[in-house]
Amino acid sequence: MTGHLQADELLMIVAIASYVIGALALIAYFFAREEYLRNLGAPLVIVGCVAQFAQLIVRYALTGIWPLLNLYGSLSLFAAMSVAFIIFFAWRYKAWYAAGFVVAIAAIALAYGVTWNEGTMPPVPSLQSYWAKIHVPIVVSSYAAFLVAFVFSAIYLVKYYAEQRIAGVKNIAAEAVSDVGGVAVRLTPGYMMASAALQDAGVAAQPMQVRGETPALEAAAAAGNPMAQWLSSLPTLSQLDVIVYRAVAIGLPLISLGIITGAAWAKEAWGAYWQWDPKETAALATWIVYLAYMHLHTRNAWRGLRTNWVSILGFGIVVFTYLGVNIWISGLHSYKV
Amino acid sequence: MTAIRDSYEALVRTFGNVLFAVLLFVVWGILTMIGVIVDQGKDASVYFSSYPAAIARAILRLGFDNIYHSPWYIGIIGLILISLAVCTFKRVIPARLPPLRPVKIEKIPLHAQIELRGGEDDVRARVERFFSSRGWNVRKREFDGTEWSFADKHNWARRGVLIAHLGFVIIAAGTTVYWARGFSGDAAIVTGQTVQIPQTKAFIRLDDFRYTIKPILTKSGMVYQPIDYVSHVTVTGNDGIPRKMTVRVNHPIDVDGTLYYQASYGFATQFSFTHDGKPVPGFGDVVLKEGEQVAIPGTRNALVYDRFVPTVDKSSGMPSADPRVNDPAVVLSMDQSGANLGSALIDLHTPIALGNGWSATPQRYLLYSGFQYRYDPGIPLVGIGAMVLLAGLVISFYFLPARLYARVDANAERGTCTIGLAATTVKGYDIFETQFRELVDELRSHLEPPGPSPHLQPAEAF
Numbered sequence: 087m088t089g090h091l092q093a094d095e096l097l098m099i100v101a102i103a104s105y106v107i108g109a110l111a112l113i114a115y116f117f118a119r120e121e122y123l124r125n126l127g128a129p130l131v132i133v134g135c136v137a138q139f140a141q142l143i144v145r146y147a148l149t150g151i152w153p154l155l156n157l158y159g160s161l162s163l164f165a166a167m168s169v170a171f172i173i174f175f176a177w178r179y180k181a182w183y184a185a186g187f188v189v190a191i192a193a194i195a196l197a198y199g200v201t202w203n204e205g206t207m208p209p210v211p212s213l214q215s216y217w218a219k220i221h222v223p224i225v226v227s228s229y230a231a232f233l234v235a236f237v238f239s240a241i242y243l244v245k246y247y248a249e250q251r252i253a254g255v256k257n258i259a260a261e262a263v264s265d266v267g268g269v270a271v272r273l274t275p276g277y278m279m280a281s282a283a284l285q286d287a288g289v290a291a292q293p294m295q296v297r298g299e300t301p302a303l304e305a306a307a308a309a310g311n312p313m314a315q316w317l318s319s320l321p322t323l324s325q326l327d328v329i330v331y332r333a334v335a336i337g338l339p340l341i342s343l344g345i346i347t348g349a350a351w352a353k354e355a356w357g358a359y360w361q362w363d364p365k366e367t368a369a370l371a372t373w374i375v376y377l378a379y380m381h382l383h384t385r386n387a388w389r390g391l392r393t394n395w396v397s398i399l400g401f402g403i404v405v406f407t408y409l410g411v412n413i414w415i416s417g418l419h420s421y422k423v
Numbered sequence: 424m425t426a427i428r429d430s431y432e433a434l435v436r437t438f439g440n441v442l443f444a445v446l447l448f449v450v451w452g453i454l455t456m457i458g459v460i461v462d463q464g465k466d467a468s469v470y471f472s473s474y475p476a477a478i479a480r481a482i483l484r485l486g487f488d489n490i491y492h493s494p495w496y497i498g499i500i501g502l503i504l505i506s507l508a509v510c511t512f513k514r515v516i517p518a519r520l521p522p523l524r525p526v527k528i529e530k531i532p533l534h535a536q537i538e539l540r541g542g543e544d545d546v547r548a549r550v551e552r553f554f555s556s557r558g559w560n561v562r563k564r565e566f567d568g569t570e571w572s573f574a575d576k577h578n579w580a581r582r583g584v585l586i587a588h589l590g591f592v593i594i595a596a597g598t599t600v601y602w603a604r605g606f607s608g609d610a611a612i613v614t615g616q617t618v619q620i621p622q623t624k625a626f627i628r629l630d631d632f633r634y635t636i637k638p639i640l641t642k643s644g645m646v647y648q649p650i651d652y653v654s655h656v657t658v659t660g661n662d663g664i665p666r667k668m669t670v671r672v673n674h675p676i677d678v679d680g681t682l683y684y685q686a687s688y689g690f691a692t693q694f695s696f697t698h699d700g701k702p703v704p705g706f707g708d709v710v711l712k713e714g715e716q717v718a719i720p721g722t723r724n725a726l727v728y729d730r731f732v733p734t735v736d737k738s739s740g741m742p743s744a745d746p747r748v749n750d751p752a753v754v755l756s757m758d759q760s761g762a763n764l765g766s767a768l769i770d771l772h773t774p775i776a777l778g779n780g781w782s783a784t785p786q787r788y789l790l791y792s793g794f795q796y797r798y799d800p801g802i803p804l805v806g807i808g809a810m811v812l813l814a815g816l817v818i819s820f821y822f823l824p825a826r827l828y829a830r831v832d833a834n835a836e837r838g839t840c841t842i843g844l845a846a847t848t849v850k851g852y853d854i855f856e857t858q859f860r861e862l863v864d865e866l867r868s869h870l871e872p873p874g875p876s877p878h879l880q881p882a883e884a885f
């Protein structure tokens with residue numbers, strides 16, 4: 087018994103340590119683009135993910151209790167699935183640059199989850215159902231997919247606003263030639279660097295291209311602005327947008343299936359497939375936000391900047407649904423019951 | 424007449440606009456979140472104690488205390504359904520199922536041109552063969568003397584949106600069926616008691632109720648974890664034959680199509696009353712559930728049975744956290760014309776004086792089991808709708824219908840042909856860009872096998 091428990095704890099330590107070092111290496115890779123950082127971070131993250139799944143299996147084997155029924159188990163799975171998804175995306179879209187952020191958030195979620203570890207607890211009667219084995223992993227996986235979308239949206243927005251800023255800086259720089267006062271209010275290092283780089287390159291500011299190109303960034307990069315070089319080494323805005331879409335396209339069917347299996351379970355446990363319980367209702371709100379995302383994404387004019395803001399908002403609601411509802415609002419789903 | 428037609432058209436335009444649908448989603452989302460944040464179905468006093476008076480009043484006036492059944496909520500879902508119907512016919516079908524039409528190749532962001540030697544018909548045939556061998560469905564049409572080839576992939580999946588939309592409509596229909604024909608209710612039955620369910624006329628007798636609670640020492644202290652709730656009942660349905668059945672959480676029973684669920688349990692208490700030391704005929708035994716009260720005849724007082732205390736802590740004399748029955752007592756209070764006169768913790772078998780010569784004694788406790796029952800003929804529709812919706816989502820998101828447009832123009836003086844290629848998808852161009860580049864590269868190397876071929880530079884523009 088103790089031996090097993092140690093194996094369980096050991097795996098958790100391996101997972102957390104791998105995530106922390108892996109996340110740091112990959113975040114460093116995001117900024118420095120040194121291959122060796124990716125070669126260090128990627129295997130560590132994979133090891134951490136495998137250790138986490140192994141930990142959940144060992145825990146189940148040891149206790150005979152489905153390990154996902156409290157916040158500790160659920161957040162463990164969330165972390166493991168988020169890392170699994172980002173490994174897939176990193177591999178499929180050559181996107182290791184984004185993985186560090188996902189893993190860092192997963193590690194924080196896992197560390198928070200560990201504080202909810204109450205030891206082994208048999209589940210309350212309403213959680214003693216085979217639906218628990220189906221519903222919880224699906225919902226948690228959808229949240230993990232939305233986390234991946236969130237991180238790519240954040241990168242999209244950073245690149246988008248950097249482009250805007252540098253393009254804007256170029257305009258201001260042009261004005262500044264005739265208006266010295268204009269420069270005085272904008273003497274920030276970023277501004278100075280970008281402005282100088284653009285003037286050296288003799289680039290005219292251009293409006294944002296429809297296809298997600300970032301001409302101002304490219305020009306500033308060509309002129310030697312390190313920040314612009316770093317940003318332009320990221321995929322184009324449209325490529326980032328497509329990745330976000332792909333992540334939401336995993337999350338939205340999953341949360342739909344999660345709501346459906348939750349409804350099937352609710353019908354069995356509480357008598358009605360829909361009770362307007364805060365948790366299921368918050369999940370419905372999450373579903374609505376991503377449904378709005380998908381509809382906006384069908385429109386050329388809305389695809390990109392605005393849909394990515396919706397993805398950011400959507401993840402805010404995911405966090406509220408996942409943790410906020412349990413903390414602030416009591417209901418049938420509260421883990422503490 | 425034209426005014427009517429104009430406003431009809433304006434209405435169709437509005438409801439057929441995806442952005443309007445998104446606006447409806449936003450309102451739907453906000454209303455849904457209000458219901459998450461504001462406690463639902465509580466007494467007015469609860470809102471006044473949780474919120475400033477003006478907000479509490481607004482909550483009650485706007486029906487936000489029962490938002491999911493408010494006109495706002497039902498209205499927004501109605502509007503979404505109307506918008507969905509209009510959109511589907513006015514926008515989705517025309518946009519997603521477009522007829523084969525020629526395009527201005529260079530105007531489409533995904534386009535390419537390949538120039539190579541060969542006769543027009545031969546090149547066209549090779550291009551078509553290339554696409555059909557890669558799973559594209561190739562069709563030919565002539566427009567104004569120019570022959571166009573169209574190649575489609577996942578054309579069937581253009582209907583994914585329609586399927587998703589249909590799924591939502593079916594779910595809405597299923598929930599309406601419940602509103603029209605379903606019913607639900609609850610019944611708390613004390614051990615040994617029989618009740619008749621008003622809507623189904625079925626009789627349910629609670630033979631026995633048991634619960635299992637396990638004390639578990641956790642890091643944050645002792646937790647009394649409920650493990651099981653079991654009701655043994657005798658049910659008499661339409662056929663008049665009594666049947667013994669067991670109801671547990673997650674294991675409802677089905678009686679003539681109505682499902683009965685284990686929902687709650689509690690402790691009823693049996694009280695005996697005396698007046699001037701003598702039992703009162705017809706007022707001997709009274710069984711109350713928690714929260715119930717009994718009026719004392721000839722007075723303005725009522726005895727309220729507040730709650731059952733399964734175990735009284737011996738050292739403090741106060742209720743303990745242990746929900747198992749070890750040393751039970753009851754919390755009783757006295758009510759006078761609606762005003763609470765105070766409450767007290769009373770051990771079982773201990774008489775309590777009620778004034779005017781009246782006295783009550785809590786004699787014994789009886790477990791009662793709370794059942795919920797529900798008849799919902801809409802469930803199969805909701806289930807089918809959910810599956811259809813899900814299938815629609817999967818089709819929409821994982822199969823990308825793309826269409827290639829190809830025309831071959833001969834350049835007589837150079838003895839070459841120019842293949843103009845363009846691609847559109849139902850999700851814009853970005854999503855297909857890489858695949859399109861790869862496809863064009865593959866086509867080029869397929870049409871120009873390596874070797875001593877003519878030194879022609881393929882002209883290309885992305």
Ligand code: HEM
Nearest residue numbers: 384440441444503506507510514515518584587591816819
């Ligand atoms: C509430 C339930 C709804 C669901 C589940 C749903 C689902 C979907 C899905 C899955 C797509 C495909 C998105 C993509 O391929 O990226 C879509 C597209 C679309 N939906 Fe909905 N939808 C709903 C409501 C509505 C409403 C109320 C409207 C009314 C305007 C609407 C109009 C459209 C349109 C116009 C498209 C895009 C068609 C196109 O231009 O390609 N939908 N919907």
